[in-house]
Amino acid sequence: MIACGHSNDQMSSCVLDEETFCRCCQLFLEHSHSLCDGWSWQLVKGSEEGYLRKVALGNVRIRTSSNPNQITDQYIQGASSDQRQGRTSPFTPHKENDDDHNDEQYYDDDDGAVCCMQDSRSSGVIQYEYHILYSYSYQTPVLYFRASTLEGRSLSLEEVWDGVHPNYRQRLQHGPWDTITQQEHPLLGQSFFVLHPCRTEEFMRPVLQAALEEHRQVNYVVTWLSVVGPVVGLDVPLSYCTKVPAPSHTSPSPLQPPALQTQPD
Amino acid sequence: MAAVSVDKDCADQKLQFAPFSSALEAGFWHQLTQKKLNDYRLDESPKNIKGYYYNGDPVGLPTRLTLEFSAFEVDGPTPVRCCPVTGTLFNTNTLEAFKTSDKKALLEQQAKEIWDAIQSGAALDDPSLLCRFLLLTYADLKKYHYFYWFCFPALCFSDGIKILKEPATLEQIFSPRQTAALQSGYDRLCSETGTSAVPYFLVKYTEEDVEVAQLRDWDSFDNARRTIYVTVGVYDPCTLPQHPGWPLRNLLFLIACKWYVPKATGFLLDVLEVVCFRDRTLQGSRNIQHSIVFQVKLPLPDLSLNAVCPKSVGWEKNPKGAMGPRMVNLSECMDPKRLAESSVDLNLKLMRWRLVPSLNLDKVTSTKCLLLGAGTLGCNVARTLMGWGVRHITLVDNAKISYSNPVRQPLYEFEDCLGGGKAKAPAAADRLVKIFPGVVAEGHVMSIPMPGHPVNFSEGTMAQARKDVEHLEKLISEHDVIFLLMDTRESRWLPTVIAASKRKLVVNSALGFDTFVVMRHGLKKPCEPDDSSPSVSSSTSSSSSTPAEPAQLPAASLFSNIPGHRLGCYFCNDVVAPGDSTRDRTLDQQCTVSRPGLAMIAGALAVELMVSILQHSEGGYAVASSSDDRMNEPPTSLGLVPHQIRGFLSRFDNVLPASLAFDKCTACSQIVLDSYEKGGFNFLSKVFNSSHSFLEDLTGLTQLHQETQNAEVCMRTAIYTAAYTLQYIVQHKHCNTHYLYM
Numbered sequence A: 001m002i003a004c005g006h007s008n009d010q011m012s013s014c015v016l017d018e019e020t021f022c023r024c025c026q027l028f029l030e031h032s033h034s035l036c037d038g039w040s041w042q043l044v045k046g047s048e049e050g051y052l053r054k055v056a057l058g059n060v061r062i063r064t065s066s067n068p069n070q071i072t073d074q075y076i077q078g079a080s081s082d083q084r085q086g087r088t089s090p091f092t093p094h095k096e097n098d099d100d101h102n103d104e105q106y107y108d109d110d111d112g113a114v115c116c117m118q119d120s121r122s123s124g125v126i127q128y129e130y131h132i133l134y135s136y137s138y139q140t141p142v143l144y145f146r147a148s149t150l151e152g153r154s155l156s157l158e159e160v161w162d163g164v165h166p167n168y169r170q171r172l173q174h175g176p177w178d179t180i181t182q183q184e185h186p187l188l189g190q191s192f193f194v195l196h197p198c199r200t201e202e203f204m205r206p207v208l209q210a211a212l213e214e215h216r217q218v219n220y221v222v223t224w225l226s227v228v229g230p231v232v233g234l235d236v237p238l239s240y241c242t243k244v245p246a247p248s249h250t251s252p253s254p255l256q257p258p259a260l261q262t263q264p265d
Numbered sequence B: 001m002a003a004v005s006v007d008k009d010c011a012d013q014k015l016q017f018a019p020f021s022s023a024l025e026a027g028f029w030h031q032l033t034q035k036k037l038n039d040y041r042l043d044e045s046p047k048n049i050k051g052y053y054y055n056g057d058p059v060g061l062p063t064r065l066t067l068e069f070s071a072f073e074v075d076g077p078t079p080v081r082c083c084p085v086t087g088t089l090f091n092t093n094t095l096e097a098f099k100t101s102d103k104k105a106l107l108e109q110q111a112k113e114i115w116d117a118i119q120s121g122a123a124l125d126d127p128s129l130l131c132r133f134l135l136l137t138y139a140d141l142k143k144y145h146y147f148y149w150f151c152f153p154a155l156c157f158s159d160g161i162k163i164l165k166e167p168a169t170l171e172q173i174f175s176p177r178q179t180a181a182l183q184s185g186y187d188r189l190c191s192e193t194g195t196s197a198v199p200y201f202l203v204k205y206t207e208e209d210v211e212v213a214q215l216r217d218w219d220s221f222d223n224a225r226r227t228i229y230v231t232v233g234v235y236d237p238c239t240l241p242q243h244p245g246w247p248l249r250n251l252l253f254l255i256a257c258k259w260y261v262p263k264a265t266g267f268l269l270d271v272l273e274v275v276c277f278r279d280r281t282l283q284g285s286r287n288i289q290h291s292i293v294f295q296v297k298l299p300l301p302d303l304s305l306n307a308v309c310p311k312s313v314g315w316e317k318n319p320k321g322a323m324g325p326r327m328v329n330l331s332e333c334m335d336p337k338r339l340a341e342s343s344v345d346l347n348l349k350l351m352r353w354r355l356v357p358s359l360n361l362d363k364v365t366s367t368k369c370l371l372l373g374a375g376t377l378g379c380n381v382a383r384t385l386m387g388w389g390v391r392h393i394t395l396v397d398n399a400k401i402s403y404s405n406p407v408r409q410p411l412y413e414f415e416d417c418l419g420g421g422k423a424k425a426p427a428a429a430d431r432l433v434k435i436f437p438g439v440v441a442e443g444h445v446m447s448i449p450m451p452g453h454p455v456n457f458s459e460g461t462m463a464q465a466r467k468d469v470e471h472l473e474k475l476i477s478e479h480d481v482i483f484l485l486m487d488t489r490e491s492r493w494l495p496t497v498i499a500a501s502k503r504k505l506v507v508n509s510a511l512g513f514d515t516f517v518v519m520r521h522g523l524k525k526p527c528e529p530d531d532s533s534p535s536v537s538s539s540t541s542s543s544s545s546t547p548a549e550p551a552q553l554p555a556a557s558l559f560s561n562i563p564g565h566r567l568g569c570y571f572c573n574d575v576v577a578p579g580d581s582t583r584d585r586t587l588d589q590q591c592t593v594s595r596p597g598l599a600m601i602a603g604a605l606a607v608e609l610m611v612s613i614l615q616h617s618e619g620g621y622a623v624a625s626s627s628d629d630r631m632n633e634p635p636t637s638l639g640l641v642p643h644q645i646r647g648f649l650s651r652f653d654n655v656l657p658a659s660l661a662f663d664k665c666t667a668c669s670q671i672v673l674d675s676y677e678k679g680g681f682n683f684l685s686k687v688f689n690s691s692h693s694f695l696e697d698l699t700g701l702t703q704l705h706q707e708t709q710n711a712e713v714c715m716r717t718a719i720y721t722a723a724y725t726l727q728y729i730v731q732h733k734h735c736n737t738h739y740l741y742m
């Protein structure tokens, strides 16, 4: 359960145990499925641990200096110089159109049945990946996130920052954006950005204590996410706050991760 | 239903499909890397993988086929409401194999499998066989460059597909009641088949009702309607209002082949109605009304027994719109060294974002630091510099690592002491790179010639000394900040002179048993002819003792508001020239033991002082802050920029004295700098080879000593050269001007 200063007289912190975290997540997921907004519970292969995950798409300006096309050109030119001299690789861009020419010999898509797509549509698309994990050391949920291009290249924090609307930046700079660090995902071992949990208790305590005084039940994960989510562009619809219940105290269910639901509702 | 009539507008219009855009999540490449390293290794055989597409995107997003980290678990779950697609991965071992692989053959092989599935009827039972992909990859795991090329094979009708009725939204065609029936019918189909999304299905409808069924149920699913036309549904990932997405293409082939000549009725069915099923949930509200409906005339495929596989297309264009592979450089997110660098950078930026918004980090990280001495101070200074993200650190030392070192010198280990011990400087540099591969660290084994330590024993020793001086001059020129961290006083003299002459910032640190000093040397004004700064007097050295001199220097300036160019150096406070301090010492004086925490404190303060200086707009010329300034508005975002920090561990106290440059200083006075700049090594060798009286004669200290029989003058000198002693030092018995050095 959520322990707060009032209930345990010696404790001055507002912490969340793992079982409550899992039950909060289960209730969170039930509502997510009704909204069809893409949250799912990911079990880590060969372990009982898991996390909430969501992928959202958006657009961001990508800095020209890290334009992947430029890198491609540079690299391919560099790579081809390693090859035998005078050899023409199928995609060495000697001139703009030469690589097309080289591939025409085996490929012709001009069957008239492909509608013309502006590729700029996909070049600015960014995949935002959000993971909610339980932190044993801080006894709070932790938000991990990363953003990547459709090629699977993770963006630097500067590039993510570029995608933040200027009107919102000033507020963020003083807000919890300043707690973003880069860390290995504890379950996946890949590099993610993290909203560091060191301040979580600071902003959760007043909320939880107020709720306690009003005898109101709070779903910790929902309350927490509605504060930290917007910082990194993650929208939490209001209905989560109004419709997702707190885990019941009277009938504790056995500890188990939320069921993985793949069925449509 | 109205009879089918061809819209005049689209009499010649051909159906066009929106191709898939490949979409890879960052986790996919991580997983491919793991598979390649641990599983596939050199195995190039095709592997089954899995992707998915979604039909609920908002308008404007490309039609994606997404592969995430779970792509390698073919039997794993598919995200809710997504349609799985099986694919084949061809991962080559070399770039050459990637380039030369026969793309035409790969595509044709896939097309053939689809064609076979259509002809055998397998695709009717399992329509997911119609939509598949092929992924050709080459992973350069040294550079973390990944080459890839997707192919989404599609069979082509040679003359295209004629549109009979232009696409309209479902809202225009279906009543709300029909729409609701279609939606619930589709959901029921999903739960019946136990899948997250059914890619293809049959539809029949009246004004009252809509029914859906699996493709395989064709024969039992109301044959009567087929006399007019057939309606099929496709789970459509496209959001364009006029075009279906790619998955429809091969379905049209299946339908053309299977039902062009109906078995039972003998009617020719060449009109097909298509519902591109699009299913979007916004703010919890689900909607399929933007699905599109249109009619096409199916061409007659060659159905003879020996029919060859039709022409196929499907290789994805690269971002330039050309036929070619894509490459993604993931070194920043996969290369451990790059990850370490970005983590270190981010950590520092956090400090800026969180606490000191005006902090100029680039000024710190781009500073090239030369550390003279790689002992307890050198090791601690180097580590603190790394903490600040300094990327260029050079160490100089001539000692070897001994058994007593590792416990106090945090860049060394026991192993480094074995076999006589490794040379300190290179060992320290190697360790720095091990700690953080992003640092450029060098170690130079070198002795620094010292005053009173003759080098003229032979031509060889002279040549060596000349070489050492040149080497040191070169190193000092190449760096921005020079740290003096040696264990003897005299060895600091030569770098002090060279750095003063080259106008390099010097940060000096020395330790006693429980006291330390950390100071910046005064930074002389840039070399200009006739620069007559008041602190730089002419060779008429006695002028400092004339009554006129103190009048030029208001009393306040003795202790406060001293600009950086008038600050003293390490030797300014001395009234004797540096000599051989390692000789003729009592054991107590020679004892180089300090309290173990002292080097960490002093080393850390030396770096923090440097950082504060760099943050000041005037850098080394910044006015010295004093202890009195602690209550005032700080001159930099990080606070004060003192001249000296003198610490007393016994009292756990630091003071911030400031003192003027001494015009008879044996290291930084104008006469010494002039002699060095004009005489070069000839002058220096005289200093090395002579007793301390040579420098004292040169600077006028000798004359001063003779005059100091007059007690008043002596006192004045003491005030002038070591003003801090009056204020802070005299009462501490450990703290006269003779510090012991580590």
Ligand SMILES: [Zn+2]
Pocket (backbone or CB within 6 Å): B568, B569, B570, B571, B572, B573, B661, B662, B665, B666, B667, B668, B669
């Ligand atoms: Zn001096």
